[in-house]
Amino acid sequence: MAKKDAPPRWDRKMQQRLARGEAAALGELYDRFASLVHGLAHRVLGDERAADGITREVFAHVWENPEAYDPKQGPLRSWVATLTHRLAVQRLRTTETAALARGGTGGTEELESKVRRASVAARADYIVTSMPTPLRAALELAYFQRRDYRQTAADLGVTEDEARRRLRLGLQLLSTAHDTGPSGTPPEYGGAR
Amino acid sequence: MNGANPFEAYDDHGGHEDHTDPEEHEGRVGPQGSDDSEAENGPHGPGGPKDPEKGNGQDPDEPPRIPMPRSSVEDTGLPLPEPALTPLILEHRVLKALLGAWALAACSPEEAAAVEDHLGLCGACADEALRLREAVGLLHRPESLDLDPALRTRVLESCLERRPPRIPVPEWATPYDAETARLDALLQDIGDAEWHAPVRLRWFERDEPTSRRTTVAGVIAHLLTVDGLVAVTLGLDDPLEAPAESPTPAARTEAFWRASHFPPTRSVRGPWREQAHNLVRTVAFAGGGSGQLPVSYGDFELTLRDSMLDRAFECWVHAGDIADAVDYPYEPPSPRHLHAMIDLGARMLPTALAARRQAGLAGPGHVRHLVPAGAPGRSLRLEIEGLGGGEWLIPLDSPGALASPDHEVAHVALDGVEFCQLAAGHVSPEEAAAGQVGDREAIKDVLFAAASLSRM
Numbered sequence: 001m002a003k004k005d006a007p008p009r010w011d012r013k014m015q016q017r018l019a020r021g022e023a024a025a026l027g028e029l030y031d032r033f034a035s036l037v038h039g040l041a042h043r044v045l046g047d048e049r050a051a052d053g054i055t056r057e058v059f060a061h062v063w064e065n066p067e068a069y070d071p072k073q074g075p076l077r078s079w080v081a082t083l084t085h086r087l088a089v090q091r092l093r094t095t096e097t098a099a100l101a102r103g104g105t106g107g108t109e110e111l112e113s114k115v116r117r118a119s120v121a122a123r124a125d126y127i128v129t130s131m132p133t134p135l136r137a138a139l140e141l142a143y144f145q146r147r148d149y150r151q152t153a154a155d156l157g158v159t160e161d162e163a164r165r166r167l168r169l170g171l172q173l174l175s176t177a178h179d180t181g182p183s184g185t186p187p188e189y190g191g192a193r
Numbered sequence: 194m195n196g197a198n199p200f201e202a203y204d205d206h207g208g209h210e211d212h213t214d215p216e217e218h219e220g221r222v223g224p225q226g227s228d229d230s231e232a233e234n235g236p237h238g239p240g241g242p243k244d245p246e247k248g249n250g251q252d253p254d255e256p257p258r259i260p261m262p263r264s265s266v267e268d269t270g271l272p273l274p275e276p277a278l279t280p281l282i283l284e285h286r287v288l289k290a291l292l293g294a295w296a297l298a299a300c301s302p303e304e305a306a307a308v309e310d311h312l313g314l315c316g317a318c319a320d321e322a323l324r325l326r327e328a329v330g331l332l333h334r335p336e337s338l339d340l341d342p343a344l345r346t347r348v349l350e351s352c353l354e355r356r357p358p359r360i361p362v363p364e365w366a367t368p369y370d371a372e373t374a375r376l377d378a379l380l381q382d383i384g385d386a387e388w389h390a391p392v393r394l395r396w397f398e399r400d401e402p403t404s405r406r407t408t409v410a411g412v413i414a415h416l417l418t419v420d421g422l423v424a425v426t427l428g429l430d431d432p433l434e435a436p437a438e439s440p441t442p443a444a445r446t447e448a449f450w451r452a453s454h455f456p457p458t459r460s461v462r463g464p465w466r467e468q469a470h471n472l473v474r475t476v477a478f479a480g481g482g483s484g485q486l487p488v489s490y491g492d493f494e495l496t497l498r499d500s501m502l503d504r505a506f507e508c509w510v511h512a513g514d515i516a517d518a519v520d521y522p523y524e525p526p527s528p529r530h531l532h533a534m535i536d537l538g539a540r541m542l543p544t545a546l547a548a549r550r551q552a553g554l555a556g557p558g559h560v561r562h563l564v565p566a567g568a569p570g571r572s573l574r575l576e577i578e579g580l581g582g583g584e585w586l587i588p589l590d591s592p593g594a595l596a597s598p599d600h601e602v603a604h605v606a607l608d609g610v611e612f613c614q615l616a617a618g619h620v621s622p623e624e625a626a627a628g629q630v631g632d633r634e635a636i637k638d639v640l641f642a643a644a645s646l647s648r649m
Contacts (some may be wrong), residue, residue: 021359024370024474026352030345031374031470035381038340043333052341056348063352124331142299143332149294161290168293168325175328 011069011076018066026063033077034059036129037084043122044088050095054088061087081126089119124177131173138166139174285311289318296325339382342375346527363481365498366473368505368530373469375526376512380462383409383519388459390518394511396618396647400554403618405649409518410457411450412511415649417465418442418449419507423500424468426488427475432464441491443649476501499537506534510617525610531581535609538616538646539575539585543592545642555638566593569600573631573639576606589635603631605639615640618647 017025034055041054061083062069069079096111128136134156141152153163288311294300295308312319353361362370388410395404407415419442421432435452437444450457476483476497484498495503509526516523525531549555564570570590577583586596606628607615614620622640629636 021356022474022477023349023353023358023360023362024470024477026349026358027345027362027370027374027473028470030348031377034340034345034348038344052344052347055344056351059348060352060355064356121331121333124328125333128332139297139332142294142297143329144334148299148301149297152299164290164294166293167297167299168290171293171296171325171328172321174331175324177331178327 008071008075012071014076015066015069015071018063026059029062030059033080036077036081036126040081040084040122040126041088043125044085044092044118046118050091051088054084054091057087058084077130085119085122085126088122089115092118120177124174127174127177131170135166135170135173138163139170142167285315285318288315289321292318292322292325296322296329340378342371342378342524343527345374346371360477362473362477363484363498365481365484365533366476366501368526368533369469369501369508370473371530372505372508372512372526373466373473376508376515377462377466377469379512379516379521379523380413380459382521385459387519389456392514392518394514394649396649397621397644398648399552400641400645402621403649407450408456409515410459410461412515413461413465414449414457415446416508416511417461417468418445420465420468420472420504421445422490423472423488423497423504426486426497426500427472427479429468429471429475432468439491440489444491446649472501472504499540502533502537505530506537506613506617509534510613510619513619525613526581528580531609531613532583535577535581535583535612536585538612538643539587541646542575542587542639542642543589543594545645546587546589546638547592549638549642549645554641564588564590564594566591567595569597570594571600571602571635572596572598573635574598574601574604575612575639576604577609577612578606579609582609587639589638601631603629603633603635603639605629605636612643615643616646618644 014025014029018029037058038051038055041058042048042051045051045054058080062080069076073079093111093115096114100106100108100111128139137156138152141147141155142149147155149163149167150160152167153160156163156166158166288308291300291304291308295305298305300308308318308322312322389408391406392409392412393404393406394412394415395402397403417432422440422442422445425431433445433449433452435448437448479486484496486497487494488497488500505526513523515521526534546555570588573587573589575585575587577585586598586601588594588596589602607625611620611626615622615625622637622644625640627636627640
């Protein structure tokens, strides 16, 4: 489960501790965000070792530039997710371009659509883990557990109206994953650049 | 309990979990199509989903179950919405509300048919339907979140090389940092019910195997309470609020268990994790020199440095107990950390041997020539094989005696993990797979002394 409810205070204190050069803070940062970072990178790159590499880059970047995060712009979690996304998409484009240059199949157009697909998929994952728990729970039941909306309502102890509302709202949120910027990087992960 | 619980109740539907292809949902529209909760459809009003022409959902003329783009409405030759406008006002709202359920194929066949009819007539809903349907395609079961625990060490080390920390974590606290992170990752993966899986804590007392039954949550409470001994030494809050009969790990644990009216639940994870983070942080601020501070375990003491190693060792051992209880794999610590733990055990052996002698447990016929402190005495060569292994010379005659290769009377070889299992009381001295050469009595004493290092 994502620990998405960290209060802003935690974010601010974490930033101060990182800026102060506390190695223990770096460990705590890793414990909180490593699975988010690795999961997003893996969704974009589809490769374990490449995802390991991005994980290393992301934490190194935060550790070396803690002041780059501005708590006023949003939660640290969003900032870390956006950073991960940017680095992973960059890496994907670089490796795909290199493959193309080596005479790989497909053209630039195909490359762009691959990058875009990966980018949307990663953003969708993030949206699912970050959406309010009631919406995620409804989608989880209807999609993964194959419950219809009446069963979903019963399982969640809400009215059928409410179950329908949650399913629709959850999908509406999820559909914003397609709203990406020109470079394939989403404008924001619910927060800072 | 909250909304996470109901997931568990439907585990028997798990067979479907692999079908993440949204198209597959087509086949199961309305498993309860005749559900009498149709009454809920009241708002549809007359002529809603029960439209006689489309109501059975099997009409061969049924439009394909993909949303129709607005532009195609005119091309289909279907009647335009105007004629039915007045009775559809209510219905439009209801149908719109159904779009999410429809996109997930989570409504009855009658409702699905009504939605699909409507999509041919209403451009706004058709657009949304398409968008939601595409969104369904983005749902993925999250990939396995099992991160390689070694990745943590690699990532942290590479960060610290690039920017050396101003407040480093002392080398001797890193095994504790790594082991608590590893256990926490395991706890993250286990379900609510598994927190109550039975676990038997095992140790040796007066050469006899002893055990105490608890649960996964009970084990974490035990770790929280005993780690609390270190917390108290460092001036942090004591997690144990109830009075304990004595400040020993066992008495504190029993007091903690007794003090709560209900068996511990997964809610102990937070306090345990937070305390572990605080311990690492606090020893980092205290600096490497703080390693010599004494930590009292009630009937014995360890330096802070050894105590943090001991807590790392216990964390691994109990993580193994938990992993066994919930049927997860669990690996030994990294070789460097395993080596430090074995070293701690080897260094504690002389005192444990002396304690056994004092308790009259040392074997008969044991030649005891007291050796003055600092003088060389009879020694046993402990050879630990495998990653993290090494060789240790154990002075046999007294803790103060100097181990000496010239006075080596026996040689024991065993695997590193096996030695740790022995010292944890999980393997009996008789059964430990050890290669042995030399004085059998001395070997037996050392193996039993290793087992006596274990405690609750």
